[in-house]
Amino acid sequence: MRSPWPGSRRRTERSQADQRGAVVTITSEGRQLMAVAAPQHVADVQEAVIDQLTPAELRTLTKITDKVRRRLAALDPELETDTQ
Template sequence: MKMQDGLSEFLERQLRNRYGLSSADYQVLAHLSETPEGRLRSFELGRLLRWEKSRLSQHLGRMQNRGLVSRERCPSDQRGAVVVITPRGSDLIKVAAPQHVADVRDVLIDHLTAAEMAVLVTIGDKVGERLAALEREQ
């Protein structure tokens, strides 16, 4: 648990200090920039991030005010919104992503042996399994 908190706090702070991004912002931009068009339906983004819809809506509103994304009406579904990454958002993520990856290496990956890394992945999978099972049960 301490490792958990320490890692998130460190990574969050790096992103915020260097680029003015929260890790929430980062994840939104990362997902958008991974699509060929830099655009996603709102609910798709929500599914990818596993965020509640109200959180997504509020967060996108703030990111829109800061000029990182914009929203368009969806032509095929009149209810829908399409989220589009702006040039500014795109530039930011292009700079921030490599540095963020470097930070993760610096504070975690570089200090693990291949065997340790493998075990960590196994543990992640097992926990993911268990959580998914609990979610199906409920």
């Protein structure tokens, strides 16, 4: 997949665990670009998704995402992060 920004903003290496995959590392320049883009992205998601849901739908979405997050953390403990 091509980077949405011109120039190199990431490094790609072959996965040592699974030769079919790749590990992508964001460069410091890429991190800076993400930091600039993040506030607008959050506002867009808020307007397009969150603001369209009822309180009951938001509770359901929270339950679903928590369940998925727990499953992913069980598969790879390094993914576990406290988002509360």
